[in-house]
Amino acid sequence: xxxxxxxxxxxxxxxxxxxxxxxxxxxxxxxxxxxxxxxxxxxxxxxxxxxxxxxxxxxxxxxxxxxxxxxxxxxxxxxxxxxxxxxxxxxxxxxxxxxxxxxxxxxxxxxxxxxxxxxxxxxxxxxxxxxxxxxxxxxxxxxxxxxxxxxxxxxxxxxxxxxxxxxxxxxxxxxxxxxxxxxxxxxxxxxxxxxxxxxxxxxxxxxxxxxxxxxxxxxxxxxxxxxxxxxxxxxxxxxxxxxxxxxxxxxxxxxxxxxxxxxxxxxxxxxxxxxxxxxxxxxxxxxxxxxxxxxxxxxxxxxxxxxxxxxxxxxxxxxxxxxxxxxxxxxxxxxxxxxxxxxxxxxxxxxxxxxxxxxxxxxxxxxxxxxxxxxxxxxxxxxxxxxxxxxxxxxxxxxxxxxxxxxxxxxxxxxxxxxxxxxxxxxxxxxxxxxxxxxxxxxxxxxxxxxxxxxxxxxxxxxxxxxxxxxxxxxxxxxxxxxxxxxxxxxxxxxxxxxxxxxxxxxxxxxxxxxxxxxxxxxxxxxxxxxxxxxxxxxxxxxxxxxxxxxxxxxxxxxxxxxxxxxxxxxxxxxxxxxxxxxxxxxxxxxxxxxxxxxxxxxxxxxxxxxxxxxxxxxxxxxxxxxxxxxxxxxxxxxxxxxxxxxxxxxxxxxxxxxxxxxxxxxxxxxxxxxxxxxxxxxxxxxxxxxxxxxxxxxxxxxxxxxxxxxxxxxxxxxxxxxxxxxxxxxxxxxxxxxxxxxxxxxxxxxxxxxxxxxxxxxxxxxxxxxxxxxxxxxxxxxxxxxxxxxxxxxxxxxxxxxxxxxxxxxxxxxxxxxxxxxxxxxxxxxxxxxxxxxxxxxxx
Numbered sequence: 001x002x003x004x005x006x007x008x009x010x011x012x013x014x015x016x017x018x019x020x021x022x023x024x025x026x027x028x029x030x031x032x033x034x035x036x037x038x039x040x041x042x043x044x045x046x047x048x049x050x051x052x053x054x055x056x057x058x059x060x061x062x063x064x065x066x067x068x069x070x071x072x073x074x075x076x077x078x079x080x081x082x083x084x085x086x087x088x089x090x091x092x093x094x095x096x097x098x099x100x101x102x103x104x105x106x107x108x109x110x111x112x113x114x115x116x117x118x119x120x121x122x123x124x125x126x127x128x129x130x131x132x133x134x135x136x137x138x139x140x141x142x143x144x145x146x147x148x149x150x151x152x153x154x155x156x157x158x159x160x161x162x163x164x165x166x167x168x169x170x171x172x173x174x175x176x177x178x179x180x181x182x183x184x185x186x187x188x189x190x191x192x193x194x195x196x197x198x199x200x201x202x203x204x205x206x207x208x209x210x211x212x213x214x215x216x217x218x219x220x221x222x223x224x225x226x227x228x229x230x231x232x233x234x235x236x237x238x239x240x241x242x243x244x245x246x247x248x249x250x251x252x253x254x255x256x257x258x259x260x261x262x263x264x265x266x267x268x269x270x271x272x273x274x275x276x277x278x279x280x281x282x283x284x285x286x287x288x289x290x291x292x293x294x295x296x297x298x299x300x301x302x303x304x305x306x307x308x309x310x311x312x313x314x315x316x317x318x319x320x321x322x323x324x325x326x327x328x329x330x331x332x333x334x335x336x337x338x339x340x341x342x343x344x345x346x347x348x349x350x351x352x353x354x355x356x357x358x359x360x361x362x363x364x365x366x367x368x369x370x371x372x373x374x375x376x377x378x379x380x381x382x383x384x385x386x387x388x389x390x391x392x393x394x395x396x397x398x399x400x401x402x403x404x405x406x407x408x409x410x411x412x413x414x415x416x417x418x419x420x421x422x423x424x425x426x427x428x429x430x431x432x433x434x435x436x437x438x439x440x441x442x443x444x445x446x447x448x449x450x451x452x453x454x455x456x457x458x459x460x461x462x463x464x465x466x467x468x469x470x471x472x473x474x475x476x477x478x479x480x481x482x483x484x485x486x487x488x489x490x491x492x493x494x495x496x497x498x499x500x501x502x503x504x505x506x507x508x509x510x511x512x513x514x515x516x517x518x519x520x521x522x523x524x525x526x527x528x529x530x531x532x533x534x535x536x537x538x539x540x541x542x543x544x545x546x547x548x549x550x551x552x553x554x555x556x557x558x559x560x561x562x563x564x565x566x567x568x569x570x571x572x573x574x575x576x577x578x579x580x581x582x583x584x585x586x587x588x589x590x591x592x593x594x595x596x597x598x599x600x601x602x603x604x605x606x607x608x609x610x611x612x613x614x615x616x617x618x619x620x621x622x623x624x625x626x627x628x629x630x631x632x633x634x635x636x637x638x639x640x641x642x643x644x645x646x647x648x649x650x651x652x653x654x655x656x657x658x659x660x661x662x663x664x665x666x667x668x669x670x671x672x673x674x675x676x677x678x679x680x681x682x683x684x685x686x687x688x689x690x691x692x693x694x695x696x697x698x699x700x701x702x703x704x705x706x707x708x709x710x711x712x713x714x715x716x717x718x719x720x721x722x723x724x725x726x727x728x729x730x731x732x733x734x735x736x737x738x739x740x741x742x743x744x745x746x747x748x749x750x751x752x753x754x755x756x757x758x759x760x761x762x763x764x765x766x767x768x769x770x771x772x773x774x775x776x777x778x779x780x781x782x783x784x785x786x787x788x789x790x791x792x793x794x795x796x797x798x799x800x801x802x803x804x805x806x807x808x809x810x811x812x813x814x815x816x817x818x819x820x821x822x823x824x825x826x827x828x829x830x831x832x833x834x835x836x837x838x839x840x841x842x843x844x845x
């Protein structure tokens with residue numbers, strides 16, 4: 001099971017012992033009033049500070065109200081009604097001096113049996129509880145009333161007044177200002193008969209109270225359109241209309257539906273009207289979503305929509321149920337998990353929708369069967385009063401909900417579809433949080449399963465997602481300019497679900513210069529409103545610059561990137577730590593100019609990108625971000641190599657060309673090919689020494705034709721260190737000569753000249769001689785030269801061209817020009833001897 005529940009409030013555990021203790025302390029009469037009937041305990045509210053208000057029935061059918069503080073794990077008896085009441089709503093102010101309750105005086109059945117039924121069906125009271133004293137009637141009407149005190153943002157704020165909201169079934173919301181006076185330890189209402197009342201809004205048919213943000217969302221009609229509004233309440237008596245957005249959902253006005261205000265659960269149809277199943281969810285990152293259960297086209301289907309208001313589009317999902325018994329299907333439950341919105345239909349499916357990155361469906365979970373179960377929860381009795389919490393209204397228990405890391409890792413190992421794998425990787429790296437321990441566990445999975453991922457590259461996912469997580473931890477504003485995925489699109493179908501996307505209007509924020517959630521939402525809306533496809537850094541531009549850079553070594557851009565590379569020397573020097581722990585992976589033992597150049601290119605391009613899109617950041621900070629990004633990417637590649645080396649127990653490996661590779665080395669070689677492919681696709685640099693280690697394994701493990709094929713197609717890169725090792729170590733057998741010659745002719749000219757001197761072989765010596773002659777003649781052509789008459793270096797050979805060439809070379813040597821030619825053991829006499837030997841061989845003499 002992917003979702004893990006932890007009991008946050010359990011009546012049996014948290015209230016039962018306290019009631020038993022109170023019964024022991026009180027006299028028989030008072031104990032009889034309180035009773036200990038936990039089966040009747042119901043949770044009726046959760047306040048902003050986390051305090052939980054609950055009711056239970058005493059032995060004399062009295063209705064008792066209590067409060068549980070999770071922070072201190074203490075219970076407090078607030079009030080007792082000496083009759084059996086049907087409680088609708090209850091709230092206590094932050095100072096715990098005033099209690100507001102609304103209840104039914106009698107049900108429809110009771111009213112028909114009473115000789116003198118109450119005049120009003122619903123009664124709303126305001127009670128002084130510090131100590132218990134006066135009771136004031138706020139409302140005595142036939143319509144239901146929900147009550148909710150407004151809380152200050154900070155616990156330390158104290159105010160001489162409290163503010164109470166009344167949400168009426170008659171489709172209006174009213175605010176009451178309640179001033180109190182203190183007389184010693186007692187707190188009493190001031191001018192209880194003349195409380196200040198203010199009508200906030202009329203003609204609404206849906207309302208939702210958000211505890212943490214102290215906001216009230218409501219839906220009302222305006223010019224024949226349904227509009228979602230939001231009012232922000234402040235610690236003082238002020239409140240402001242802060243958001244307005246039209247809804248593209250067909251809603252039926254069937255009476256007021258309230259969310260997070262109906263905590264009590266009952267099967268009495270008089271108390272539970274036909275619901276309008278809509279919920280608004282917010283997250284700390286500035287996400288704003290509307291979830292709505294829609295009428296399906298057939299009984300075998302379930303249809304719901306999620307509007308991502310911060311992105312400017314909505315998605316409508318249609319699920320075909322495996323069991324088409326419509327009588328079993330209840331209303332969907334929407335749960336706020338902050339990073340995800342959970343859509344839950346017990347016994348059928350669990351859909352986790354990514355709210356921060358909803359663009360690609362592959363980063364959502366659609367679970368059925370055992371993975372879709374959430375234990376300990378009852379059907380059709382769930383409520384999400386706070387983020388990552390769920391209330392089971394049938395039992396009064398409250399649970400915290402979190403994605404189980406171990407279950408998610410197991411889900412990743414068991415998944416066969418790329419969609420499930422991508423969703424799990426994304427959740428682990430960007431929601432659970434990328435750590436070295438977690439990255440190591442994911443690398444173990446990649447080693448085993450990379451070959452079976454057909455629509456994405458798991459190594460690229462690991463690198464990009466880990467970099468995004470690490471960098472955004474330092475600066476949250478980087479989330480819009482750095483990529484969170486290497487994928488540009490996802491067109492694969494998910495079995496069992498049909499999705500349709502619709503463009504919707506962006507919300508309008510009525511207040512500028514907001515703080516907290518509204519500030520982040522404003523930033524998200526601005527990004528969506530001024531959408532720039534180039535705002536997020538990607539490898540497309542890098543690829544163009546890389547190809548241009550490698551095609552011409554003398555461009556001005558190359559000079560710039562070389563300078564940028566020189567400024568990032570510490571980025572590579574910091575990587576030496578990977579070679580000290582167990583000295584396992586033989587990396588970073590050489591200079592790799594090309595990789596340093598590519599690193600310099602990436603740093604320079606990233607700095608330019610950040611300078612364009614991060615106006616608030618200074619040059620020094622941007623430089624640091626760019627260097628850190630590239631440095632951390634190299635760290636991740638090192639971590640992958642370290643885990644690969646450990647898994648296949650290669651140990652302190654010493655490169656030797658004489659031995660054939662083992663099977664484990666062949667597997668490591670293939671994994672390095674995958675790493676090379678992943679980084680090349682993203683134009684990312686590799687750690688110095690990677691190519692040397694890669695081709696060393698290739699020489700040991702591959703037959704010659706395969707080795708040359710890999711080199712010719714750019715999979716293996718010849719490095720100077722590897723070729724020098726090869727020429728020195730292998731003798732000149734026919735097989736080894738063929739290998740050496742095949743390698744030498746594929747080397748760049750400059751590298752070939754340098755390493756040819758290390759091979760004591762006629763072919764190599766001839767190559768050195770030719771280059772020696774070529775360099776001297778090139779120098780000679782640029783100088784004014786007059787031939788001098790010299791003594792012959794050797795007895796005159798009857799081949800005038802050779803005589804002339806040798807004399808010319810000798811003259812050049814005598815003038816000191818050959819000092820700049822880096823050729824050891826080569827002079828005019830050696831050239832003469834080699835030329836004669838070569839001619840003799842050609843003539844077969």
